Amino acid sequence: AQSVTQLGSHVSVSEGALVLLRCNYSSSVPPYLFWYVQYPNQGLQLLLKYTTGATLVKGINGFEAEFKKSETSFHLTKPSAHMSDAAEYFCAVGHQGGKLIFGQGTELSVKP
Amino acid sequence: NAGVTQTPKFQVLKTGQSMTLQCAQDMNHNSMYWYRQDPGMGLRLIYYSASEGTTDKGEVPNGYNVSRLNKREFSLRLESAAPSQTSVYFCASSEARRAPWETQYFGPGTRLLVL
Numbered sequence: 169a170q171s172v173t174q175l176g177s178h179v180s181v182s183e184g185a186l187v188l189l190r191c192n193y194s195s196s197v198p199p200y201l202f203w204y205v206q207y208p209n210q211g212l213q214l215l216l217k218y219t220t221g222a223t224l225v226k227g228i229n230g231f232e233a234e235f236k237k238s239e240t241s242f243h244l245t246k247p248s249a250h251m252s253d254a255a256e257y258f259c260a261v262g263h264q265g266g267k268l269i270f271g272q273g274t275e276l277s278v279k280p
Numbered sequence: 281n282a283g284v285t286q287t288p289k290f291q292v293l294k295t296g297q298s299m300t301l302q303c304a305q306d307m308n309h310n311s312m313y314w315y316r317q318d319p320g321m322g323l324r325l326i327y328y329s330a331s332e333g334t335t336d337k338g339e340v341p342n343g344y345n346v347s348r349l350n351k352r353e354f355s356l357r358l359e360s361a362a363p364s365q366t367s368v369y370f371c372a373s374s375e376a377r378r379a380p381w382e383t384q385y386f387g388p389g390t391r392l393l394v395l
Contacts, residue, residue, distance in 0.1 A: 177320065200381040211284070211370055211386035212323075219381040258322060262380030266311050266330060267338065270322035 170195045170261050174271035182279045187231075187246040189274050191259030194240065200262030201242040203233055206273075207255045215257070218242065229253070254278045281306055284387035286371050292393045293361045301356040301390050303371030311374045312354035313384065314338075314346060316367040323370065329354055330377045361394045368392070 175190040193199055200219050204212040216227025223235040229252075233244045242259060259271040287302045305312065310331050315323040315338075325338030329348040343365060345357045354373075358365060369390045374382040 172322075202383075204386075209389075211388045212372075213386065214383050217381075217383065262382070264378075264380060265328075265336070266374060266376070266378040266380055266382060267313075267325055267328060268323075268384060270324070272320055272322040 170263050170269050172259050172261050172269055172271035174259050174274050176274055177272065178275050180277040180279060181249045183251055184248050187249045187253065187276065189244040189257050191242045191271060192240050193242060193261050195261055201235060202260040203244050204258045204260060205255050206258065212258065249278045251278050251280065283307065284371055284373055284385055286387040286390050288390060290391045292395065294395050295362060297361050298359050301369055303355065303387060304353045305373040307373060307385065309373035309375050310377045313372040314356045315370045315372065316340065317370060318367050326356065363394045366392060366394045
């Protein structure tokens, strides 16, 4: 069975600091991996996804994630946090039948 | 394009009442999904529809029914609401059928409170 674990339900960084949100997955087949972002009182929108090919994936708003098969990880990073990055971030794995299995989410706070 | 729209935005029900959450997409997508979001639990799939005329259970289907009315619309019905169904409900859609690599596009959500 596929599953996703996000380490840390809350992460707080200072503006300008590195953002690192951790995601580990479990999958018996090559995974399709996603990061979605949810701003307050809004739906989710795609940040980036890994399907095949290059393991370093770049997304919107300066975010990127690296697929590491040996570590079963897909951590999300951004070199310099901005106040507008404050949101909840969800890692997900694509499941057979087109379903998404989500992690529990990480709330990112950015301090001025 | 409006994308994925949901109605209502907010609803308060009493235990035992019924209601239908509506979802529509204008992207000509084949697949549609209903999720619920609860604190600390991420999003969990309730039901999904890979194409018009088909529906399948997700992780937490008990207490819900769905209808894929046509390609655009996918409704979620609570026949007898319970306080455990207090949640935020999201509808989503994706272009392909049963494709785990596809991006899903989400609506703005419906906040449901069951007293």
